[in-house]
Amino acid sequence: MIDKKVSGYLGIVVLIGCFLVLFGWNFELELFFIPVPESPSITPFTSLLIGLLAICLIILSLEKAHKGIVIVLAVFAILLSLWLGLKYILRLPSDIEFLWMRGTLESRFSIYHGRPSPRSLISVVLIALALLASVLSSRNKEKMVTTFALLAWIIPWLALFGYASNSNPFFEFDELPRIGVSLISAIFYLFLITGLVWLNPQTGIAGLFRSSFMGGRLTRILIPVAVIGPLLMSWISQYMTMSTDSVNALYINWGLASLVFIGLVLIGGSTINEQDFKLVKSQQRLKQFLDVAPDAMIFVNEEGTISLSNQQMERLFGYTKDELSSMKVEQLIPGRFGGKHREHRKKFGQDPKMRSMGAGMELIGLKKGGLEFPVEVSLSPIETEEGVLVSAAIRDITQSKEVERKIIELNHDLERRAEEVLRSNKELEAFSYSVSHDLRAPLRAIAGFGNKLVKKHSDQLDEEGKRVVSVMIKNTHRMGQLIDDILMYSRISRSGITFTKLNLHDMILETYQRLMEGEPERNVIFDIAEIPPIYGDRATIRQVLINLISNALKYTRTREQANIAVGSQEGKDGIIIFIKDNGVGFDTRHMDKIFGVFQRLHGDEEFEGNGVGLAIVQRIIQRHNGKVWAESELEKGSTFYFQIPHNIRA
Amino acid sequence: MNKNIEVLLVEDSAEDAELTIDSLREGGLVNEIKWVKDGQEALDTLFGKEEDSIEKPMVILLDLKLPKISGFEVLEKIRSNEAFKDTPVIILSSSKEYIDINRAYDLGVNSYIVKPVNFENFTESIKQIGVYWVALNRHS
Numbered sequence: 019m020i021d022k023k024v025s026g027y028l029g030i031v032v033l034i035g036c037f038l039v040l041f042g043w044n045f046e047l048e049l050f051f052i053p054v055p056e057s058p059s060i061t062p063f064t065s066l067l068i069g070l071l072a073i074c075l076i077i078l079s080l081e082k083a084h085k086g087i088v089i090v091l092a093v094f095a096i097l098l099s100l101w102l103g104l105k106y107i108l109r110l111p112s113d114i115e116f117l118w119m120r121g122t123l124e125s126r127f128s129i130y131h132g133r134p135s136p137r138s139l140i141s142v143v144l145i146a147l148a149l150l151a152s153v154l155s156s157r158n159k160e161k162m163v164t165t166f167a168l169l170a171w172i173i174p175w176l177a178l179f180g181y182a183s184n185s186n187p188f189f190e191f192d193e194l195p196r197i198g199v200s201l202i203s204a205i206f207y208l209f210l211i212t213g214l215v216w217l218n219p220q221t222g223i224a225g226l227f228r229s230s231f232m233g234g235r236l237t238r239i240l241i242p243v244a245v246i247g248p249l250l251m252s253w254i255s256q257y258m259t260m261s262t263d264s265v266n267a268l269y270i271n272w273g274l275a276s277l278v279f280i281g282l283v284l285i286g287g288s289t290i291n292e293q294d295f296k297l298v299k300s301q302q303r304l305k306q307f308l309d310v311a312p313d314a315m316i317f318v319n320e321e322g323t324i325s326l327s328n329q330q331m332e333r334l335f336g337y338t339k340d341e342l343s344s345m346k347v348e349q350l351i352p353g354r355f356g357g358k359h360r361e362h363r364k365k366f367g368q369d370p371k372m373r374s375m376g377a378g379m380e381l382i383g384l385k386k387g388g389l390e391f392p393v394e395v396s397l398s399p400i401e402t403e404e405g406v407l408v409s410a411a412i413r414d415i416t417q418s419k420e421v422e423r424k425i426i427e428l429n430h431d432l433e434r435r436a437e438e439v440l441r442s443n444k445e446l447e448a449f450s451y452s453v454s455h456d457l458r459a460p461l462r463a464i465a466g467f468g469n470k471l472v473k474k475h476s477d478q479l480d481e482e483g484k485r486v487v488s489v490m491i492k493n494t495h496r497m498g499q500l501i502d503d504i505l506m507y508s509r510i511s512r513s514g515i516t517f518t519k520l521n522l523h524d525m526i527l528e529t530y531q532r533l534m535e536g537e538p539e540r541n542v543i544f545d546i547a548e549i550p551p552i553y554g555d556r557a558t559i560r561q562v563l564i565n566l567i568s569n570a571l572k573y574t575r576t577r578e579q580a581n582i583a584v585g586s587q588e589g590k591d592g593i594i595i596f597i598k599d600n601g602v603g604f605d606t607r608h609m610d611k612i613f614g615v616f617q618r619l620h621g622d623e624e625f626e627g628n629g630v631g632l633a634i635v636q637r638i639i640q641r642h643n644g645k646v647w648a649e650s651e652l653e654k655g656s657t658f659y660f661q662i663p664h665n666i667r668a
Numbered sequence: 669m670n671k672n673i674e675v676l677l678v679e680d681s682a683e684d685a686e687l688t689i690d691s692l693r694e695g696g697l698v699n700e701i702k703w704v705k706d707g708q709e710a711l712d713t714l715f716g717k718e719e720d721s722i723e724k725p726m727v728i729l730l731d732l733k734l735p736k737i738s739g740f741e742v743l744e745k746i747r748s749n750e751a752f753k754d755t756p757v758i759i760l761s762s763s764k765e766y767i768d769i770n771r772a773y774d775l776g777v778n779s780y781i782v783k784p785v786n787f788e789n790f791t792e793s794i795k796q797i798g799v800y801w802v803a804l805n806r807h808s
Contacts (some may be wrong), residue, residue, distance in 0.1 A: 436808060455763060459783075462785050465786065466684075466790070470690065495786055505764075
């Protein structure tokens, strides 16, 4: 009894019934049209109208219904019925009602030979309207079908009660005797209406009847009671010793009571169903929400039993929802923590607040199969009808734990390396300290005793001897200078630098003047532009200036007139200072070498030096997050640039 | 009291000591110069092996990098003793490190001379300072 084929079968049964009625009339077989003696017969015309409606029902029950045919047939049945009803009012004699059986019919009926009873006509119109409504695609279609079907139900239903109690007042109704609704047509109408309602088994009354919700269940129980109960009572009442009038009244009462009962059941059932439907829907939605939640979630009652869980939970722990639903929450925790957890759970029950679980503790989950893994759990209480439930969101933190472990490991590594660097720095410091003391002492002795030799024993030395000693002494000086420079170079890398605002312009001038004191006979044009102050370390920047300007002086020594220009320009990443000379220059192919330690492009005979000066400059500028570079052309001159970033502030 | 030492030179390098003494003599210093080779010897000389025998030189020329007891330790001992509170102490060191220079001045030296490789500069400094302090002490 599930799909709309039921409607089709009912239609076919009715259609066959109609043929049998016509067949009966044709051959005057009374059983076919008056099954109950002395009761109204079903007229051939009535069976024709019912047949039309049955065809409509059969068509609508097909997969591809020809709605046009249904509309035509239903409208035709309505118009015919209205016309026949009008003939009652106008008291017109029968004509079309006879069909082909005029003789037979005229012998049976006094007036209105073969005309359907007015109640039949009303039933036909209402059922035809219900059929039309079910063809329409209106939004209120279901309501209209249900309304017409229920209205159409009244007349055949009351007729059925009359037959059941054997006291049909329609027999003698008005001045139109024996033209009440026949038992056969009443049953046909009820079949048609049932089929009509079943056309759409998902909605309307059929939907309610079939629904799995509470209203559906109620309807399924109460409708048979409402249908059969009063009918049975009505049938029994004919055997009571009562006057015909009171039996009639009783029949009417039972019939009406049945209708009211059916109506109440339908209304109540559908109302309850609606509520139940909403409830079930909202529960489903809740479960859907739970399933799309990013974390595994469970709801646990006060006894620690899991009452609800989501898909992530299945995935995380390996249990199905069904398995979880009867489990104790302690089964998701390694046994050794179980006892403690029970205590915590009780405490949480006494003071439920939203919080994360086991703050500062490593929480461990237990998968199906016994695998343990680290988790993070957030708890929050929910008041429900079942008491306070605790919702727990569980997150697998295996990965973040792993990451944490790696970070700690890397940090340890870093600390170890920093210690190593610190230690090697300390070693280097001790080393250079000892170099500065111990390497210089022998040099000083050589120089000192060489001096003594020249001064005190000059009479024993010839000119060549004196020259040899002076070369020795000169070289000890160079060696001393070299030691000093190397120490400075290493110190720059080690020691911190302090940033202050430097008046670079004055520092350059001062440096130049001091350097020129050593070479007063030189012919130098020193051109300095206005240079803005910079932020830097005073001592080391001074060293940069000394090294660059002294280089400019050194490499212009062969020039008749030395031109040295110092200026500044705004660079992309800071201020650029340049020192330009017209000296001997260098081959730019060796550009990459000039800032390296001990790298020299000129021989000692040409220009003295130890190849540390520019390396020191580079180190210092690098410590200022700046950069240094040069341009040069052989025999034309060189320009050295250094850039100090703006963003360095004291 | 024994005959006072006039100049105490604490220097572990024999060569440096000789050159230093040469320089002082060249500068015209005729006072007695006592040369000791390490910190322990210096303290022994100044404070004596017995409690009462304290030598009080007019000026102390002190190297920093010394065997056994470092120049800084010697300096601390000298400065913490009431008897040597005002005795001029001049550091003669190869170290140009600020940390050494600052520490020495913090401990109360009167002068700090970096021993350069260039001997002529060294001689000049020694002459000047040595003569100055000796002269100063004589007047007072």
